[in-house]
Amino acid sequence: MVNNKMTTPTTSSNTQKLIIVGNGMVGHHFAEQLVESGALAGFEVTIFGEERHRAYDRVHLSEYFSGRDAESLALCDGDYYHTHGIQLRSGEAVTAIDREQQLVVTEQGHYAYDQLVLATGSFPFVPPIPGNDSEGCLVYRTLDDLDAIQAAAKNATNGVVVGGGLLGLEAANALRGLNLDTAVVEFAPRLMPMQVDSEGGELLKEKIEALGVQVLTERATQRIEPGDTSRLRMVFQDDKVLETDLIVFSAGIRPQDTLARACGLTIGERGGVVIDDQCRTNDPNILAIGEVALWNRSIFGLVAPGYQMAKTAVATLTGGDTCFSGADMSTKLKLLGVDVGSIGDAHGNQNPGARMFRYLDPLTQVYRKLVVTSDGKKLLGAMLVGDNSVYDTLLQYYANGIELPKEPASLILPQQSGAAPALGPDSLPETAMICSCHNVTKGSICSAIDAGAADLGSVKGATKASTGCGGCAALLKSVVDHELEARGVEVDKSICEHFAHTRQGLYDIVRVEGIKTFSKLMEKHGNAETHRLGCDICKPAVASILASCFNEPITDAAHVPLQDTNDTFMANMQKNGTYSVVPRIAGGEITPEKLVVLGQVAQKYQLYTKITGGQRIDLFGARLEDLPAIWGELIDAGFETGHAYGKSLRTVKSCVGSTWCRYGVQDSVGMAIQLENRYKGLRAPHKIKFGVSGCTRECAEAQSKDIGIIATENGWNLYVCGNGGMRPRHAELFATDLDDEQLYRTIDRFLMFYVRTADRLQRTSVWRENLEGGLDYLKEVILEDSLGISDELERQMQHVVDSYQCEWANAISDPEKLKRFRSFVNDARPDPSIIMTSERGQPRPA
């Protein structure tokens, strides 16, 4: 296996030959640290990487499935190593180390070293289950693994992930993204056994199941065999079976210590190359860093500690005195859209005498746990499921030993004011760790600012903060903003490079000066140097402001270039370039005649039909050039646009109400239709949804909407600022027992105040959470008219209501506007790149 060719690079006597085995995240960081510290001059460096790609960002590996490629995930430019005179040998694995002769061996040759750095990382553990090597059994670690998963998913309908830890859930999300019916099989009684306890695990399971991922806990797979209905069959301990087309093993990682073992380096009981505080192994010429290294009997499966080891190793080689002294394993993640956070001793089992506080809200599905010292003064650990909003604050208490408030429970209990209990950037000590990936403290941020960094971007550039896992982005921003403000620097809140204004500022300018076009706004208030075309941030934002204020058709020539594609074509673009058509079905009420027309139109234009989550019917797969004809037929049948594409009123969901229901106390359908017709066409910073229920049983789920209305014996209770979606939030009770007129007036004011003051793409829930003064302030403004603007808000809304016209009706009556709906300006034939197949009797993209 050893070949005789000697390819030792020639060296001059005063440089040492340094070989790095492994070109992963940590091996690369080590090389980068060599370059940056200036130490490179003393070495002639060769790096061996088993993978064919040069080092890439494994932490963001999953983004490979959402459009990023190997090049954009790469940790450095293609010529980085070359520029610095480092030899990178990708795709060349080291097969042996000869410590006596100080050589490493590969299939291509032998290479001499003076110093060797092992950065071989780890490999996914595949449990020894018979059949685990069947076709369709895969792992999740490298780009090549992801290619293999993608290929296997092509002809598959379902997939299983074995292992319900962090990486397992990430893999499950990826399978879901590949449109597979996904299940997670976990051996332990709960998901993420390392990070959460049984309550947290149960909640996590519920949340993840709600996303359509099946979760099977306490399942030990006995064997894998060919399946009947799918490619594979998993047989469990109780002889229950699960059929699946592919299996991704994510049952933990093991240090890749094969080379080290073979050459006799000291290895830990459960693997890993033993290192000291200087990252040296028992051979003085060999160092180990990253996930292959075992320090103080621990392996650190995160990138931040690996980076610290890399830094230490550089110091060790150059006579510096940096030591590795362990690392904090606190983590904050969003897995399948569910927040999970774990800080310090989250289970409370490493600190005898520790006391625990727990808070569990089964309605909002939030679980929080604090582990504190017996005197209640210091935070030892914490666990969060369902909401990470207090993570940053808790981490600061923990990491900096800040004394806890008198009642520590206040940190995890819901606040009356609604605002999360934040530890302001002010109260953090200089030593507070802001970015643990790059070891950046508040102190170093302050020094960077004092040295001239005048905005977030330059602070990032100078300190590297927030350029690793990205988890510290929000905290970093608040510290930087705070420090800049403290130094009297005005913090740039510009919407983009074209306007030095916030969205709210632009809104005020447009209203006060009566500016009706983007070009006029740019001319008078755009940034002088960039004074040109605008961009995809300011244009749609201004389009929305103009529409909120003047309500001119968005398809008018002056507004056309401002719109997102969905608004331009008044339909939602699908992944294959076709569009969806969603007519308004106010309150969810539809006549049989109209239902028939929807069916006929769908048949004629070969559209996929689906009942939406918003109580209406979506027709998918419409070709651009067919949209006008489709809408012509729908409008003839009495339909109008549903604005499913706009940042505007979507649906007013209703329950059947007192007309039919034995419990109903008001006509919820009638009210929903009234409201939908009143606010349809209102353009806002983000989409707006309503719900109206006929009694407290709340069948319309009104409390999850931006505006929720629940009938009472005496009228209507109004709830505001609820949200479903990515971060559900319960709406808050705003006013009670309103009559119809009071209800409209209150909603008019509320919505217009939101339109006026919210940031771009900010739902009412997020707006509300950021509103200084909270719900009380909002009530003062809307119900008590504390700002004296109620009349104006109502007038503005009335203008929008009065000037409503169906945008589709407007467009199809104007031949100029219809020209936009040609697929090609020089050919009337349809786009041949759009190919459909059929599934369950309906079309779908091929």
Next chain:
Amino acid sequence: MTATALKPTDSTDTRQPLCTKADLVAFSGVAAWLTTSQGAVQIALFYLPGHGNELFALDHQDPFSKAYVIARGIVGDIKGSPVIASPIYKQHFRLEDGQCLEDESVQLRTWRVGFQGDEVWVERE
């Protein structure tokens, strides 16, 4: 780089008339077919009255989503260069040379294009 960048009519082979000015949408894009030596390609044509060459022709296919949609993105400028933002995943491409700003390794093809009177002509290669 003016509207007459196209050579006058000698070899008709290398140039193709596409449409007229009335087919274009100011400050936005439309799609068209172009016949090249490699076969027919879908191109996106952008019209920016008063900006440089005024006309820009790039691939219509979005390299990230593979859908043919580039002409339907939003035109803007970033640090002074006109760009088109893909309507699917919002990457930006420079109109002048098709370079993707988010990913150095991705570039759309571009074609030389200009007005002749009211007609839009493209150079095929």
